[in-house]
Amino acid sequence: MTDSQETPTSNEGEPRQHRAIKSFVMRAGRMTEGQQRGLDQGKPLFVLPLTDEPADFDQVFGRTAPRTLEIGFGMGHSLLEMAAASPELDFIGVEVHRPGVGALLNGVLTQGLKNLRVYDCDAIEVLKQCVADNSLDRLLLFFPDPWHKARHHKRRIVQPAFAELVRSKLKVGGVLHMATDWEPYAEYMLEVMNVAPGYRNQAADGGCVPRPAERPVTKFERRGERLGHGVWDLKFEKVD
Numbered sequence: 001m002t003d004s005q006e007t008p009t010s011n012e013g014e015p016r017q018h019r020a021i022k023s024f025v026m027r028a029g030r031m032t033e034g035q036q037r038g039l040d041q042g043k044p045l046f047v048l049p050l051t052d053e054p055a056d057f058d059q060v061f062g063r064t065a066p067r068t069l070e071i072g073f074g075m076g077h078s079l080l081e082m083a084a085a086s087p088e089l090d091f092i093g094v095e096v097h098r099p100g101v102g103a104l105l106n107g108v109l110t111q112g113l114k115n116l117r118v119y120d121c122d123a124i125e126v127l128k129q130c131v132a133d134n135s136l137d138r139l140l141l142f143f144p145d146p147w148h149k150a151r152h153h154k155r156r157i158v159q160p161a162f163a164e165l166v167r168s169k170l171k172v173g174g175v176l177h178m179a180t181d182w183e184p185y186a187e188y189m190l191e192v193m194n195v196a197p198g199y200r201n202q203a204a205d206g207g208c209v210p211r212p213a214e215r216p217v218t219k220f221e222r223r224g225e226r227l228g229h230g231v232w233d234l235k236f237e238k239v240d
Helices: 034-048 057-061 077-085 098-111 123-130 150-155 162-170 183-193 219-227
Strands: 067-072 091-094 117-121 137-141 169-180 197-199 233-238
Touching: 034 098, 034 117, 057 091, 057 117, 067 077, 077 091, 077 098, 077 117, 117 123, 123 162, 137 162, 162 169, 162 183, 169 183, 183 197, 183 233
Parallel strands: 067 091, 067 137, 091 117, 137 169
Antiparallel strands: 169 233, 197 233
16 A cells, blocks of 8 residues: 655745655554564564665575565464465565554464565665665555545555556566556556556557456455455566
C-alpha cells in the first residue's frame, strides 16, 4: 500500500508540500505469541538492514541464484509458500506491518527455510538504496492498496516513476508481476504500464494474463472467488 501525506510549510498561505509516495500505510496490530517469536528469534537472522549501498545478495544467501523481491507481503503466507516450493530460488520480502513480519519470520523458523530474507522498511527506499541495478529476476506486487477515490490516486504505488525504478532493478527478461482484486485498478495499472518505456506486456492482447500457477491463492482470494469477485494478474517483461 502507499502513503502520500501533505504537510503545510511553516508560513501560512504558502503552498502545501507533498511527501514522496511510500509503499505502505502504517497500521497498528496486536502480536500473537508466534509472531513475537518470529521477531525475537528470526529478526537477527533474516531481517536485512537498510543501507546506503546495494546489498551483496550472493553473500547474504551464500550462493548465486535467481532472485525475486515481493513488495508488501502482508502476513507472508504466499511468500512462504513460494519460497518453500522453490528452494533453488532466493526470495526477498518487504513489509512494514510488524505482525506480518513476525508471522513470516515465524514461518521461516518453523519450516527451516534458507532462501528468504526480509526488509521491514519502506520498499521504495529498499529498491533505491539496497538493490543493485539489473539484479532481480522478478518483482511481485500482489494486491496493493488501490486507493479507490480519485483524489487519492496520487497515493497509488503504481506510477510512471515506480515503473521506471523497477525497470532499473530488473534484469533484461525480468518480470514485474502485479495482481489486484479491483478491476478499475487493473485497468489503471495497464494504462501506466502499457506506455512505460522498456517493458513488454506478456499478455498477447495487451491486457491481463491468466492467473499464473506460481502465484499462490490466498484465503482472501478464495473467499472473494466464492463471492464472485475477480482477480486480475498483469505481467510486464523488461526488454531493455
